[in-house]
Amino acid sequence: MSVLTFVENWDGKFKKLTFELVSYASKVAEMMNTTAIALSIGNVQPEELEKLGKYGVKKIIHIANEELLALDNQAYTSVITELAVKEGATVLLLANNNTGKALAPRLSVRLKAGVGSGVSQLPLSIDPFMVYKKVYSGRAFAHLTIKSPVRILTLAQNSFELIETPNDAAIETITVQLENGLIKTVVKDVQKQTGKILLTDAEIVVSGGRGMKSPDNWGPLVELADLLGAATACSRPVSDEGWRPHEEHTGQTGKIIAPNLYFAIGISGATQHIAGVSASKFIVAVNTDKDAPVFEAAQYGIVGDAAKILPQLVEAVREIKSK
Amino acid sequence: MKIVVCISHVPDTTTKVKFVNDNKLDETGIQWIINPWDELSLTRALELKDDPANGIEKVTVAHVGPVGAEPTIRKALAIGADDAIRINATSSDAYYVAAQLAEVLKNNPFDIILCGIESSDFNGSTVGGMLAEFLGIPSVSSVSSLNLVNGEVILTREIDGGKETVAIPVPFVAIVQKGITKEPRIPSMRGIMMARTKPILVSEPVSLDALTEVVQYEMPKPRAACKFVNPENPAELITLLQNEAKVI
Numbered sequence A: 001m002s003v004l005t006f007v008e009n010w011d012g013k014f015k016k017l018t019f020e021l022v023s024y025a026s027k028v029a030e031m032m033n034t035t036a037i038a039l040s041i042g043n044v045q046p047e048e049l050e051k052l053g054k055y056g057v058k059k060i061i062h063i064a065n066e067e068l069l070a071l072d073n074q075a076y077t078s079v080i081t082e083l084a085v086k087e088g089a090t091v092l093l094l095a096n097n098n099t100g101k102a103l104a105p106r107l108s109v110r111l112k113a114g115v116g117s118g119v120s121q122l123p124l125s126i127d128p129f130m131v132y133k134k135v136y137s138g139r140a141f142a143h144l145t146i147k148s149p150v151r152i153l154t155l156a157q158n159s160f161e162l163i164e165t166p167n168d169a170a171i172e173t174i175t176v177q178l179e180n181g182l183i184k185t186v187v188k189d190v191q192k193q194t195g196k197i198l199l200t201d202a203e204i205v206v207s208g209g210r211g212m213k214s215p216d217n218w219g220p221l222v223e224l225a226d227l228l229g230a231a232t233a234c235s236r237p238v239s240d241e242g243w244r245p246h247e248e249h250t251g252q253t254g255k256i257i258a259p260n261l262y263f264a265i266g267i268s269g270a271t272q273h274i275a276g277v278s279a280s281k282f283i284v285a286v287n288t289d290k291d292a293p294v295f296e297a298a299q300y301g302i303v304g305d306a307a308k309i310l311p312q313l314v315e316a317v318r319e320i321k322s323k
Numbered sequence B: 001m002k003i004v005v006c007i008s009h010v011p012d013t014t015t016k017v018k019f020v021n022d023n024k025l026d027e028t029g030i031q032w033i034i035n036p037w038d039e040l041s042l043t044r045a046l047e048l049k050d051d052p053a054n055g056i057e058k059v060t061v062a063h064v065g066p067v068g069a070e071p072t073i074r075k076a077l078a079i080g081a082d083d084a085i086r087i088n089a090t091s092s093d094a095y096y097v098a099a100q101l102a103e104v105l106k107n108n109p110f111d112i113i114l115c116g117i118e119s120s121d122f123n124g125s126t127v128g129g130m131l132a133e134f135l136g137i138p139s140v141s142s143v144s145s146l147n148l149v150n151g152e153v154i155l156t157r158e159i160d161g162g163k164e165t166v167a168i169p170v171p172f173v174a175i176v177q178k179g180i181t182k183e184p185r186i187p188s189m190r191g192i193m194m195a196r197t198k199p200i201l202v203s204e205p206v207s208l209d210a211l212t213e214v215v216q217y218e219m220p221k222p223r224a225a226c227k228f229v230n231p232e233n234p235a236e237l238i239t240l241l242q243n244e245a246k247v248i
């Protein structure tokens, strides 16, 4: 038996999300009296792989095939399935990000394993295997039992704490045999966002809505984000209007995020917007309308004009940062 | 080429959901809609068909659900789909739905299969990938653009921190997200008239067990009430975030 975690890498590096995954996997393994194993595909140096051991993983399998550098859903599914069977995995864990969403369903069919997607806390029970998951875009939660002998979970980012349990993990580097013609995806071009904090990785997010009035008013909002080391975001109409780039659109149909702190500036707080940010630990709202629904989701609020309030917030943050 | 768009039927995104005995959605007063991502997929399929150079013969919609979902299917036909397939079953989980779709699509081959990245009810993000695996064909997930360029399918897929342009052979499943098209198409009067006579093929399900089951629903835990800071002194907010919430 084992709990197997697929760990993605970004140019050979792991990120906080990876360590959240293995911390979670180690806890699940503990609940099931079994061991946590990590599976990495791609070019990752041993020093980087060793970091996984700090979070309780007992073994790290590293698949080094050159052909697997780009994601091909069918090839990755075959490789992960083979390892899951070999390692007797009864729980398979992936991130609930683009890659996890691409692979978990294929693995589900291959392994006849039920999926609990986007979990944010440990299983409620192991026998029966039951997880707590968001449904109706955060308007409710479900207790979901997974009845198959193998279960697949995808973990929501920034929902689980890092837990260090020092331990030396063994690294096994292997090359797998791939069937000829298995890889069908041809990657023609890659465009990476550079130099900016990714919205999905950010611990603080400063977001603006239509109440910002014009694309020319974003200066103090961006400044506040820079001072806080935060990412910037926006509501849908703002990206639809082209005031801000599409990557910043948060909400049900945009990015779903869970930062520690989310600033909603001039955002009304429509259900579809809140659906994307309700897992934030704290929400702060600035809005001229004291009855705006955003104040129902927020823990801190200011009823006031964003144009007046933002520069004062910038000053206040500058003050504390200079201390 | 033929395109099929898998559509799910979900409560309107503003619905305040309620449950009966904590284990069943209370359907009273619910307005049902086409799942937002599926509506975008359908719109993109129709845009591709509009350009004769793409050689799309037909756009079909497929749905797993009881007869009660027919108004949603008719809406898809009114938006412009040519015909529909309804698998007459109550969906019990994503695995069940994907398996039923696969059974029907095995016997009715399509070149491009479109699914939304998520349904706004169960937020599973799983049906499209499962369907591709059942059919043994490639899938591309988080697709934000889809074009036919000299007969080749070129897609954009979103990755953490960027995007990739990929080519994929048909048949394949594209799991579609925001960006695929600007606005969902809305039915025209003529579309609504024509939809009345467009065919809906009803197919019976195969017998199969779901792998998961919802045993209980819960409402979100209420959050603490909002603490208001005097607008004359916004700096107080930063002090609270630093000393009370301890997040900056």
Ligand SMILES: Cc1cc2nc3c(=O)[nH]c(=O)nc-3n(C[C@H](O)[C@H](O)[C@H](O)COP(=O)(O)OP(=O)(O)OC[C@H]3O[C@@H](n4cnc5c(N)ncnc54)[C@H](O)[C@@H]3O)c2cc1C
Residues within 6 Å of the ligand: A208, A209, A210, A211, A212, A213, A234, A235, A236, A237, A238, A249, A250, A251, A252, A253, A254, A265, A266, A267, A268, A269, A270, A271, A272, A273, A276, A286, A287, A288, A289, A292, A304, A305, A306, A307, B013, B036
């Ligand atoms: C299927 C579907 C999916 C959707 N998905 C999303 C989604 O993913 N994300 C999303 O954001 N929306 C989404 N929407 C749209 C959503 O319903 C709202 O229309 C949208 O969130 C409103 O954006 P907003 O708050 O910026 O603008 P508005 O609703 O116009 O609100 C602007 C707010 O700013 C306040 N304001 C005005 N002037 C000032 C000022 N000077 N200072 C401070 N405050 C001021 C106003 O009081 C108001 O509350 C979706 C809608 C549908 C139907």
